[in-house]
Amino acid sequence: MALPVDLHRCQMLGLAGTAVLALGGETAGALPVRELLHPASGRAALGVVGVYFGVVLLIAAWVSLGRAVRGPEPPAPRALLLVLAVWAAPLLLAPPLFSRDVYSYLAQGAMVEAHIDVYAHGPSRLGGPLAAEVAPLWRHTGAPYGPVFLAVASALSGLTHGQIPAGVFGMRLVALAGVALMAAALPRLARHSGADPAAALWLGALNPLVLLHLVAGAHNDAVMLGLLGAGLVAALGRWPVAGAVLVTLAALVKAPAVLGLAAVVVLQARAGRHPVRAAATTAAAAAVTTVAATAAAGTGYGWIGALDTPVSPQNWALTSLLGRATRSLLERLGSDLAPLAVPAWHTLGTALAVAATVVIWLRLRPRPLYALGLSLAAVAALGPAIRPWYALWGLFLIAAAAPSASVRHRTAAVTGVLALSVLPGGGPADAGQLVLAVSGGVLAMVVLFQAHQAELAPVLGRTA
Numbered sequence: 001m002a003l004p005v006d007l008h009r010c011q012m013l014g015l016a017g018t019a020v021l022a023l024g025g026e027t028a029g030a031l032p033v034r035e036l037l038h039p040a041s042g043r044a045a046l047g048v049v050g051v052y053f054g055v056v057l058l059i060a061a062w063v064s065l066g067r068a069v070r071g072p073e074p075p076a077p078r079a080l081l082l083v084l085a086v087w088a089a090p091l092l093l094a095p096p097l098f099s100r101d102v103y104s105y106l107a108q109g110a111m112v113e114a115h116i117d118v119y120a121h122g123p124s125r126l127g128g129p130l131a132a133e134v135a136p137l138w139r140h141t142g143a144p145y146g147p148v149f150l151a152v153a154s155a156l157s158g159l160t161h162g163q164i165p166a167g168v169f170g171m172r173l174v175a176l177a178g179v180a181l182m183a184a185a186l187p188r189l190a191r192h193s194g195a196d197p198a199a200a201l202w203l204g205a206l207n208p209l210v211l212l213h214l215v216a217g218a219h220n221d222a223v224m225l226g227l228l229g230a231g232l233v234a235a236l237g238r239w240p241v242a243g244a245v246l247v248t249l250a251a252l253v254k255a256p257a258v259l260g261l262a263a264v265v266v267l268q269a270r271a272g273r274h275p276v277r278a279a280a281t282t283a284a285a286a287a288v289t290t291v292a293a294t295a296a297a298g299t300g301y302g303w304i305g306a307l308d309t310p311v312s313p314q315n316w317a318l319t320s321l322l323g324r325a326t327r328s329l330l331e332r333l334g335s336d337l338a339p340l341a342v343p344a345w346h347t348l349g350t351a352l353a354v355a356a357t358v359v360i361w362l363r364l365r366p367r368p369l370y371a372l373g374l375s376l377a378a379v380a381a382l383g384p385a386i387r388p389w390y391a392l393w394g395l396f397l398i399a400a401a402a403p404s405a406s407v408r409h410r411t412a413a414v415t416g417v418l419a420l421s422v423l424p425g426g427g428p429a430d431a432g433q434l435v436l437a438v439s440g441g442v443l444a445m446v447v448l449f450q451a452h453q454a455e456l457a458p459v460l461g462r463t464a
Helices: 007-028 042-069 077-091 101-113 128-133 147-160 164-192 197-204 208-215 221-236 240-251 255-270 275-297 302-308 318-332 338-364 368-382 388-401 405-418 431-463
Strands: none
Touching: 007 042, 007 077, 042 077, 042 197, 042 208, 042 405, 042 431, 077 164, 077 197, 077 208, 101 128, 101 147, 101 164, 128 164, 147 164, 147 221, 147 275, 164 197, 164 208, 164 221, 164 388, 197 388, 197 405, 208 221, 208 388, 208 405, 221 240, 221 255, 221 388, 240 255, 240 275, 255 275, 255 368, 318 338, 318 368, 338 368, 368 388, 388 405
């Protein structure tokens, strides 16, 4: 028997989830090196259990909130924004979770501040405490980010003087500003697409991936998506040039957002502007913005060459998995082609992503926001590297422009799986940590089941 959904209970359940999650992160998160505990220690083990206990509570709260959004009296967008703020609050002061990328951001910002070429050198060139916090794989790798984000990171470095706690908090505030832009843009984008603004906010902003990775992980994808959403909203109105500028700024944080310029052109054409003129205006605005932003950041154009930054050898992207499997097979056969297997699959994946994007736009050009969401999803899925938060590239716009509830439901199901796919320290999992993570999740499910039974008992008693 399904009980009516209480918005306040959803809010409190999600708050409990993020609070326990933040508390568990104090011993199991992506802590500074000097604070790291041995994974086998009791406190670290308890932290992993606590984090996954909290994640499952958060997912349960989000699913219940989805039922309320689909119910006869759905909450207003303003009420959902309050829920988002309440759920995010405990994560603001938590240590970094699920990834050590925030330390790379801080080190790269300090490098720009010190006039070190971040595209030619990795954080190891910086040295000192910040470089020591960067994951070993990336210490000798140039930055894959654009000049807009590096300018922000550099400004933050100047404000915090290299202090790690202040830098992490500052970077989290930057990410939170990106999430706020996303949440502000979603209702407008949804109305344009004929979708329910509340449903768009539920899937696109209150999504557990947003809280776990954009807020708790402080990933710069939040800034990219926030600027992209703001640019698309501007393009929907009477400011197509401003839209092109904002979308270009998003692409100068992370390159995939450049696909948003196609949506800006199509939106202008749909508003009655000649397509050639729309394309020319958008291209000119993008070019001027790129030159101005790169000059202001002072980083040069090395970001263009950095787009092929190496990926983790154990990355679980589809093309990387197939490449490693093919390489292993060729090695067993004694073939000299084995070293080419992974690069070949990566090249094929890129070609397929381009082809998929072209097909999507040819078929869905009348629905540019949905086409953009599917295109970004294809780029994430077929690219050489993938992380759970990459799913948000496409999900953000699919949430606003999906043509049916079934598409949202399938997207939500993927979200639930991805939310459970990374350990709180951001490193590779071993069997012991997986057992602890599963134990935390199962414990949360038991608690949720018992709470549901306790709520259901009086109802059953009245109907007996």
